[in-house]
Amino acid sequence: MDKVSIAIDGPAGAGKSTIAKKIAEAKKILYIDTGAMYRAITLKLLNNNVSLKNNEVILETLESTGIEFKEGSIYLDGINVDQEIRRPEINKNVSEVAAIPCVRKVLVNIQRKIAENNSVIMDGRDIGTRVLPFAKYKFFLTASVDERAKRRYIELKKNGYEQSYEEVAEEISKRDKMDTERKLDPLRKAEDAILVDTTGKTIDEVIDTIIEKIDTI
Numbered sequence: 192m193d194k195v196s197i198a199i200d201g202p203a204g205a206g207k208s209t210i211a212k213k214i215a216e217a218k219k220i221l222y223i224d225t226g227a228m229y230r231a232i233t234l235k236l237l238n239n240n241v242s243l244k245n246n247e248v249i250l251e252t253l254e255s256t257g258i259e260f261k262e263g264s265i266y267l268d269g270i271n272v273d274q275e276i277r278r279p280e281i282n283k284n285v286s287e288v289a290a291i292p293c294v295r296k297v298l299v300n301i302q303r304k305i306a307e308n309n310s311v312i313m314d315g316r317d318i319g320t321r322v323l324p325f326a327k328y329k330f331f332l333t334a335s336v337d338e339r340a341k342r343r344y345i346e347l348k349k350n351g352y353e354q355s356y357e358e359v360a361e362e363i364s365k366r367d368k369m370d371t372e373r374k375l376d377p378l379r380k381a382e383d384a385i386l387v388d389t390t391g392k393t394i395d396e397v398i399d400t401i402i403e404k405i406d407t408i
């Protein structure tokens with residue numbers, strides 16, 4: 192059978208990963224969180240004290256780094272980094288790392304290879320526009336900044352990170368701006384993506400909306 196791709200893009204806190212994970216389970220396809228890959232590279236660069244201006248060392252680091260997904264977890268050089276990549280310090284730096292051309296080139300290639308070999312639901316910022324422009328199904332999830340910041344604040348608190356709501360909201364707005372304004376593959380809705388505003392909607396309501404559209408799988 193041909194491989195099917197579903198692209199889910201949108202800003203931080205729109206609910207992409209929660210929803211994509213559940214749809215992957217329901218449809219028995221692979222879920223790939225591309226943001227986790229950018230986060231993992233950010234973690235490695237920070238751990239190794241690599242300057243984000245030093246392209247040569249960044250490229251060397253990329254070449255010697257292993258990023259893998261196994262049973263829903265992400266492994267950086269063989270170590271599970273599910274928790275570590277959600278640290279506030281990573282939130283603060285990831286958009287700068289994601290704007291570096293060689294980082295995008297390497298990660299986009301890995302993402303495309305995964306989709307060539309598997310039916311996938313992939314979430315990120317540029318899946319419908321750049322990584323999988325021919326995806327059969329494309330969705331763009333949004334929600335108000337206030338609601339997205341509230342969701343992220345609750346999530347961080349649950350994981351033991353103490354950040355004020357204001358700090359979280361500011362960080363999310365900053366990241367939205369960087370992701371939308373960057374030159375290379377900025378965050379934007381693909382022309383053929385279906386827009387889903389998740390403000391005030393439960394996870395199940397959003398999942399139902401999406402499942403309805405992809406019922407042919």
Ligand code: CDP
Pocket residue numbers: 202203204205208225226227229230285286287289290314315316317318366370
């Ligand atoms: O989970 P959250 O929505 O906060 O973000 P994420 O999906 O984990 O992505 C973290 C960051 O990685 C984003 O703010 C982007 O800067 C970058 N990213 C990207 O540039 N392209 C992607 N396909 C996915 C993430």
